[in-house]
Amino acid sequence: MQRIILDTDPGVDDALAIALALNSSGLKVEAITTVNGNVGVDYCTRNLSLILSAMGNVSVPIVAEGESQPLSVSIVNASHVHGSDGLGGVTQLRDANGNQCYLDMLLPSVTTGAVDVVLELVTRYPGQVVLLCIGPLTNIAKAVLKCPIGMKKTKGIVLMGGAFEVYGNVTLSAEFNVYADPHAAQIVFDSGIPITIVPLDVTHQVLLNAREFEKLCVRHGGQWGKFLSDCTKVCFEFHRYHEGLDGFYLHDPVAVGYLEYPGFFDTVPAYVQVEINDGLTRGRTVADLRADRIDGPEPNAQVCVGINTSQFLDYFLDCIFASA
Numbered sequence: 001m002q003r004i005i006l007d008t009d010p011g012v013d014d015a016l017a018i019a020l021a022l023n024s025s026g027l028k029v030e031a032i033t034t035v036n037g038n039v040g041v042d043y044c045t046r047n048l049s050l051i052l053s054a055m056g057n058v059s060v061p062i063v064a065e066g067e068s069q070p071l072s073v074s075i076v077n078a079s080h081v082h083g084s085d086g087l088g089g090v091t092q093l094r095d096a097n098g099n100q101c102y103l104d105m106l107l108p109s110v111t112t113g114a115v116d117v118v119l120e121l122v123t124r125y126p127g128q129v130v131l132l133c134i135g136p137l138t139n140i141a142k143a144v145l146k147c148p149i150g151m152k153k154t155k156g157i158v159l160m161g162g163a164f165e166v167y168g169n170v171t172l173s174a175e176f177n178v179y180a181d182p183h184a185a186q187i188v189f190d191s192g193i194p195i196t197i198v199p200l201d202v203t204h205q206v207l208l209n210a211r212e213f214e215k216l217c218v219r220h221g222g223q224w225g226k227f228l229s230d231c232t233k234v235c236f237e238f239h240r241y242h243e244g245l246d247g248f249y250l251h252d253p254v255a256v257g258y259l260e261y262p263g264f265f266d267t268v269p270a271y272v273q274v275e276i277n278d279g280l281t282r283g284r285t286v287a288d289l290r291a292d293r294i295d296g297p298e299p300n301a302q303v304c305v306g307i308n309t310s311q312f313l314d315y316f317l318d319c320i321f322a323s324a
Helices: 012-023 041-055 114-124 138-146 176-180 182-189 210-220 222-243 251-260 309-320
Strands: 002-008 027-034 062-065 129-133 156-160 195-198 207-209 247-249 265-270 301-307
Touching: 002 012, 002 114, 002 251, 012 027, 012 041, 012 222, 012 247, 012 251, 012 309, 027 041, 027 114, 027 251, 041 062, 041 222, 062 114, 114 129, 114 138, 129 251, 138 182, 156 251, 176 182, 195 251, 207 210, 210 222, 210 247, 222 247, 251 309
Parallel strands: 002 027, 002 129, 027 062, 129 156, 156 195, 195 301
Antiparallel strands: 207 247, 265 301
């Protein structure tokens, strides 16, 4: 079983990824750390408590709130995609008596922030902890800057981020997680820690069908099924209106899938760099992904370039409702 720290900015697809990681038999979630991204970090931490509460009977790991702003650039968010609260508006839902439909839960208290929790756990379990990063990389970059030698004890980093041979999803050039803190991403890529990148090139191959998912939510019922139905509605509507899609891409859950079933994926080694300057190409990830290249810098990452979509979706749909 792999020990992981899940670094996240919940987020609708983050909610699905969190549930997937906690329900996956091959993963042991030692901690969940939050970071500013889809919404502000305080909202992200609140959303995490709502997700865990809705899941019901789940073992809650260490939880730590992380960085509230990127290293150097101005804050951006994705509330236009995920809803003003980051979870499709579930915090505003009321029952017939006027009570909140979904209540948060008391999270295990921690006395240190996300950066120190990461450093403490990779030191406690040297060579055993994988950092699964599905938001901006601010927490991880801060940990690298604070203790670069200690962070070398990390087994590896699997991150959802970047766009190489496809358009970005925040600008033509950039994917959101990298765009939100490009300086942090570059620090992580330069850290010397083994890195696997799950970019838009792969996640855009995995579409969650809105109608089929809604049917599954109704079939499974209970608090978890209703929560999933309610929190995903805004994302489904956004992609239907803006992109003509009957669904949305499972960006963050795909990164969880890589950890649980790497055999679903094709990867290539590459030297990845990030455009950190502001402007049209801020946050662009650049790498030569050609399999037949014969020269160039030493690779600093493995980049996912292909996925068995049907196998992943079967795993995802089986696992996501395990809490129902």
